[in-house]
Amino acid sequence: MTAVAVVGGSLAGLRTAEQLRASGHTGPITVYGEELHPPYNRPPLSKEVLADAQRATSAEMLDRLAFRRRSSTADVDFRLGTRVESADLSARTITLASGAVETWDGLVAATGLRPRRLRVEGPTQGRHILRTIDHCLTLRADLDRPRDVVVVGAGFIGCETACTLLKLGHRVTVVEPTGAPMNRVLGPALAEAVQAHHEDAGIRFVIGPGVTRFTGDQRVTGVQLDTGERLLADIVVESVGSVCNTEWLGGIAALDLSDGILTDNDLRVTGTDDVVAVGDIARFPNPLFDDVPRRVEHWNIPTETAKRAAATLVAGLQGRPPALPPFAPVPAFWSDQLDLRFQSFGSPGLADTVETVEGDLGDLTGGVLTRYTRDGRLVGSVAVNLSAARQRELRDEFVVMAPVG
Amino acid sequence: MKVTVDMTLCEDHGQCAIAAPNVFRINDDGKLEYDANPEERELTNVEEAADVCPVQAILIGD
Numbered sequence: 001m002t003a004v005a006v007v008g009g010s011l012a013g014l015r016t017a018e019q020l021r022a023s024g025h026t027g028p029i030t031v032y033g034e035e036l037h038p039p040y041n042r043p044p045l046s047k048e049v050l051a052d053a054q055r056a057t058s059a060e061m062l063d064r065l066a067f068r069r070r071s072s073t074a075d076v077d078f079r080l081g082t083r084v085e086s087a088d089l090s091a092r093t094i095t096l097a098s099g100a101v102e103t104w105d106g107l108v109a110a111t112g113l114r115p116r117r118l119r120v121e122g123p124t125q126g127r128h129i130l131r132t133i134d135h136c137l138t139l140r141a142d143l144d145r146p147r148d149v150v151v152v153g154a155g156f157i158g159c160e161t162a163c164t165l166l167k168l169g170h171r172v173t174v175v176e177p178t179g180a181p182m183n184r185v186l187g188p189a190l191a192e193a194v195q196a197h198h199e200d201a202g203i204r205f206v207i208g209p210g211v212t213r214f215t216g217d218q219r220v221t222g223v224q225l226d227t228g229e230r231l232l233a234d235i236v237v238e239s240v241g242s243v244c245n246t247e248w249l250g251g252i253a254a255l256d257l258s259d260g261i262l263t264d265n266d267l268r269v270t271g272t273d274d275v276v277a278v279g280d281i282a283r284f285p286n287p288l289f290d291d292v293p294r295r296v297e298h299w300n301i302p303t304e305t306a307k308r309a310a311a312t313l314v315a316g317l318q319g320r321p322p323a324l325p326p327f328a329p330v331p332a333f334w335s336d337q338l339d340l341r342f343q344s345f346g347s348p349g350l351a352d353t354v355e356t357v358e359g360d361l362g363d364l365t366g367g368v369l370t371r372y373t374r375d376g377r378l379v380g381s382v383a384v385n386l387s388a389a390r391q392r393e394l395r396d397e398f399v400v401m402a403p404v405g
Numbered sequence: 406m407k408v409t410v411d412m413t414l415c416e417d418h419g420q421c422a423i424a425a426p427n428v429f430r431i432n433d434d435g436k437l438e439y440d441a442n443p444e445e446r447e448l449t450n451v452e453e454a455a456d457v458c459p460v461q462a463i464l465i466g467d
């Protein structure tokens with residue numbers, strides 16, 4: 001019987017285990033996860049779970065966030081708290097942190113991302129990141145009284161965190177060197193409208209300057225900017241992007257690890273047999289847009305890629321080609337910020353032209369729809385506060401035109 | 406099969422209605438309505454709906 005090793009025990013790893021069973025793999029499946037927790041849902045960590053601050057323990061938080069186990073995966077062996085240090089693709093082994101060597105016939109890379117840290121001098125106490133339950137608990141424990149919070153980075157997670165902390169009664173400033181919040185995805189006009197909306201609610205944005213150091217002795221007391229200004233801060237949340245967890249595959253010449261793990265359209269890792277990559281770490285071409293491989297850090301991608309990667313792996317293990325139509329998932333994400341709900345389909349960041357086609361950018365609460373095109377073709381849409389009843393229609397605009405390749 | 410949505414969790418994301426339109430529906434007020442006892446042949450769609458619900462509010466019984 002063939003055995004599959006899944007490295008990474010979060011959403012992508014779990015969904016791949018489920019889909020391997022659904023695709024007819026009956027051999028052993030082992031999931032290796034560095035975190036001590038079983039797979040759990042991350043998006044609430046910057047939203048409801050951070051908001052309902054009151055002293056939930058790690059176990060209570062996990063109880064709320066853990067994904068339910070399907071009966072089909074009852075016999076999947078989850079090795080939690082187990083980091084995979086390296087892999088040997090020709091011997092078909094992985095080596096665990098303990099030194100133990102395990103063998104596999106099929107390998108799934110599902111190791112996701114970790115937050116990038118700011119490399120600036122200063123005290124470390126009071127500095128936070130947000131990706132895991134443990135990060136969320138540590139941040140919450142530090143919010144025992146009204147704080148001066150500086151969020152560095154105005155991407156989606158940074159903005160959500162800023163909004164949640166404002167609602168909790170903290171004073172919040174967001175520093176972003178490159179432009180209005182979420183500018184790269186939303187485009188300048190919508191991004192500036194969101195900034196104005198959040199400023200009205202009480203968040204201060206400092207757009208343009210970079211952070212040169214944190215001030216204070218033991219604990220952060222401020223954030224020094226390259227303009228000379230110093231922002232008062234006893235909490236700093238660094239939300240400046242991510243680093244791909246690919247070190248365990250380092251040194252394998254056949255792989256392209258320049259940004260995540262390069263795969264073909266079937267999620268087979270380029271340069272390998274019987275190795276697939278899934279979730280945030282997978283860099284795959286999507287014929288919905290073009291043939292350029294990209295990573296997609298959205299919650300729906302682990303589930304979508306798991307289906308395809310499982311089918312690819314099972315076909316490979318059975319010695320047949322996958323023979324499936326082109327894989328063209330519609331990227332989708334949502335974000336909750338104060339009284340705004342964003343829902344996006346496609347890849348708005350690819351656009352050369354952005355047009356708000358419904359609503360008024362001065363009144364986001366009332367509902368706004370923005371469309372993103374490239375060379376005249378729709379590549380993305382962002383709805384702000386539109387009814388969920390509209391989502392199907394917005395998503396189907398992409399389904400209709402796929403696939404092109 | 407039996408389907409339950411924990412309405413204290415549900416945030417009307419409507420992803421379920423895309424995955425299993427015969428079982429879940431977002432009404433004109435933007436609120437979720439669903440069939441608690443759908444036909445067995447909807448199982449795959451309902452499982453898909455449970456997977457894609459961002460707050461994991463959908464429970465499938467038997």
Ligand SMILES: Cc1cc2nc3c(=O)[nH]c(=O)nc-3n(C[C@H](O)[C@H](O)[C@H](O)COP(=O)(O)OP(=O)(O)OC[C@H]3O[C@@H](n4cnc5c(N)ncnc54)[C@H](O)[C@@H]3O)c2cc1C
Pocket residue numbers: 007008009010011012013032033034035042043044045046082083084085110111112113114130131132157245248278279280281296297298299300302332333334335336
């Ligand atoms: C705070 C926050 C809010 C978010 N909000 C949204 C949102 O509103 N909408 C949206 O669309 N998306 C959101 N996302 C993104 C979404 O959660 C991710 O796309 C998703 O978690 C990716 O899942 P994954 O399994 O690919 O990777 P990850 O969740 O990163 O999981 C990878 C796992 O692999 C483990 N691992 C890494 N290296 C090793 C190793 N060598 N050995 C063993 N295990 C290892 C890690 O510990 C981790 O548990 C949010 C993310 C965060 C952090």
Ligand code: SF4
Pocket residue numbers: 410414415416417418419420421422429437457458459460461462463
């Ligand atoms: S997907 Fe989940 S949150 Fe959204 S409407 Fe359905 S049950 Fe509610």
